[in-house]
Amino acid sequence: xVEKSRIMDAAAMxxxxxxxxxxxxxxxxxxxxxxxxxxxRRGVPLAEHIRDKIEAIEGVRPLYGILDxxxxxxxxxxxxxxxxxxxxxxxxxxxxxNIVLIDDVLYTGRTIRxxxxxxxxxxxPKRVQLAVLIDRGSEHRELPIQADFIGKTVPTKQTEIIxxxxxxxxxxxxxxxxxxx
Amino acid sequence: xxxxxxxxxLLGIRxxxxxxxxxxxxTSENFLEVNVREIKKVPTLRGKTVINLFFENSTRTRTSFxxxxxxxxxxxxxxxxxxxxxxxxxxxxxxxxxxxAMNPDCIVVRHGSAGVPYQLAKVSKxxxxxxxxxxxxxxxxxxxxxxxxxxxxxxxxxxxxAIVGDILHSRVARSNIHLLTxxxxxxxxxxPGTLVPPDFIHLVGADEGRSTQLIVCEHIEEAIRGADVxxxxxxxxxxxxxxxxxxxxxxxxxxxxxxxxLDLAKKDAIVLHPGPMNRGIEIASxxxxxxxxxxxxxxxxxxxxxxxxxxxxxxxxxxx
Numbered sequence: 001x002v003e004k005s006r007i008m009d010a011a012a013m014x015x016x017x018x019x020x021x022x023x024x025x026x027x028x029x030x031x032x033x034x035x036x037x038x039x040x041r042r043g044v045p046l047a048e049h050i051r052d053k054i055e056a057i058e059g060v061r062p063l064y065g066i067l068d069x070x071x072x073x074x075x076x077x078x079x080x081x082x083x084x085x086x087x088x089x090x091x092x093x094x095x096x097x098n099i100v101l102i103d104d105v106l107y108t109g110r111t112i113r114x115x116x117x118x119x120x121x122x123x124x125p126k127r128v129q130l131a132v133l134i135d136r137g138s139e140h141r142e143l144p145i146q147a148d149f150i151g152k153t154v155p156t157k158q159t160e161i162i163x164x165x166x167x168x169x170x171x172x173x174x175x176x177x178x179x180x181x
Numbered sequence: 182x183x184x185x186x187x188x189x190x191l192l193g194i195r196x197x198x199x200x201x202x203x204x205x206x207x208t209s210e211n212f213l214e215v216n217v218r219e220i221k222k223v224p225t226l227r228g229k230t231v232i233n234l235f236f237e238n239s240t241r242t243r244t245s246f247x248x249x250x251x252x253x254x255x256x257x258x259x260x261x262x263x264x265x266x267x268x269x270x271x272x273x274x275x276x277x278x279x280x281x282a283m284n285p286d287c288i289v290v291r292h293g294s295a296g297v298p299y300q301l302a303k304v305s306k307x308x309x310x311x312x313x314x315x316x317x318x319x320x321x322x323x324x325x326x327x328x329x330x331x332x333x334x335x336x337x338x339x340x341x342x343a344i345v346g347d348i349l350h351s352r353v354a355r356s357n358i359h360l361l362t363x364x365x366x367x368x369x370x371x372x373p374g375t376l377v378p379p380d381f382i383h384l385v386g387a388d389e390g391r392s393t394q395l396i397v398c399e400h401i402e403e404a405i406r407g408a409d410v411x412x413x414x415x416x417x418x419x420x421x422x423x424x425x426x427x428x429x430x431x432x433x434x435x436x437x438x439x440x441x442x443l444d445l446a447k448k449d450a451i452v453l454h455p456g457p458m459n460r461g462i463e464i465a466s467x468x469x470x471x472x473x474x475x476x477x478x479x480x481x482x483x484x485x486x487x488x489x490x491x492x493x494x495x496x497x498x499x500x501x
Contacts, residue, residue: 068211070225071215071223071224071225071253071492072223072224072225073225076225076496083496084208085208085211085212085489085492086211087210087211087214088214089214117224118223121218121220121222121223122218122219122220123219
């Protein structure tokens with residue numbers, strides 16, 4: 001993969017996450033009922049960052065959980081054999097909660113569909129909203145799914161890949177557009 | 182992302198690398214969580230068909246595989262020998278080909294003869310999982326034993342494991358010896374001389390450098406002393422016509438695991454048994470019911486291990 005352009009550096013990412021945190025708090029009129037759920041892998045540290053920022057803004061630390069959607073994927077037969085299964089950690093009951101699903105990139109919408117299916121197996125939340133750092137644009141969407149909170153919308157070609165790089169997995173903190181080889 | 186297991190079938194532990202075994206254990210650990218949810222079901226293998234083909238009775242293993250398949254949303258069909266065409270004279274290969282014609286994705290097979298799963302794997306398009314073949318292997322039992330050990334001991338490197346009982350006929354012992362020595366543990370086996378042949382030591386290949394990791398002991402005490410894990414095998418009473426030892430009472434006196442014998446092991450030693458237990462013969466009730474006994478944990482981990490194995494062999498189209 002060759003990086004074509006860098007669309008966010010660490011400072012820009014931080015600003016985008018702070019704005020996402022503010023918008024989530026504003027739309028939900030506070031943070032008392034919020035339950036942030038990060039989608040593995042990169043949605044997890046992003047959810048943690050947003051949680052910290054919400055706490056800094058509101059003085060309330062929202063509930064927090066992790067979803068691994070591997071067992072709910074609809075493409076097991078096309079992605080090749082056995083993607084790695086990781087643990088889902090929803091330690092608090094989701095029944096009646098205001099869930100904010102958090103992921104790094106919104107592309108076809110299939111990951112979010114899988115996450116919604118999984119959430120419903122754990123209970124009946126009051127409401128589910130979606131926050132993503134990057135939205136690749138609705139023209140790529142294969143399902144009727146849109147985000148409620150978007151860090152940055154980046155129209156891309158299908159041959160391109162958006163990679164959100166995080167300290168937890170990569171050496172840098174940045175977002176780049178790469179060309180699929 | 183690295184894939185932990187690329188094989189189409191799970192026929193035995195002997196064929197696997199240490200990395201593949203660790204990959205299956207890691208995947209199994211993550212399936213544990215599904216089994217404690219209120220809705221214990223995920224859609225992962227929706228539309229897949231798993232046939233449990235059991236030529237030997239085994240309520241525990243068959244139920245474990247059936248639950249595993251159903252919790253992954255696969256359709257599970259149980260075929261037992263009494264109702265199969267084999268009792269009408271059909272050959273094993275013909276049975277396999279007929280089942281294959283119905284396009285199952287996976288066949289889980291248990292048979293009294295060693296090698297049957299290997300034979301089926303050659304003719305079947307479905308993934309084959311060995312659920313026990315004769316005295317050869319029982320890979321998912323060894324994997325669930327390993328998962329139980331890892332949950333409590335965290336690692337295998339340097340662990341001392343005693344396996345006591347009918348080593349000669351035990352597929353559980355064979356699979357466990359392969360698995361534990363591949364992961365760096367040392368295994369001591371003990372039992373009556375007729376059931377623990379001294380040349381058993383050749384089971385682990387000298388060429389792989391594991392021959393020093395298996396020790397054949399004459400007395401149970403020698404095997405248990407200082408052990409981290411004590412694995413007791415079931416005395417197969419149905420085999421006692423062959424008179425490998427004089428009486429069950431004598432076996433119990435010389436090889437039964439009592440609290441006194443268990444005191445020879447490390448203070449934090451754990452006790453495993455593949456079940457079903459003969460209480461008062463190979464294991465005293467006071468040991469079986471003690472806090473050191475993890476026999477029910479083994480059963481619990483069994484479902485997660487079998488979910489992981491089913492997922493890994495049927496989870497994709499290009500796993501061969």
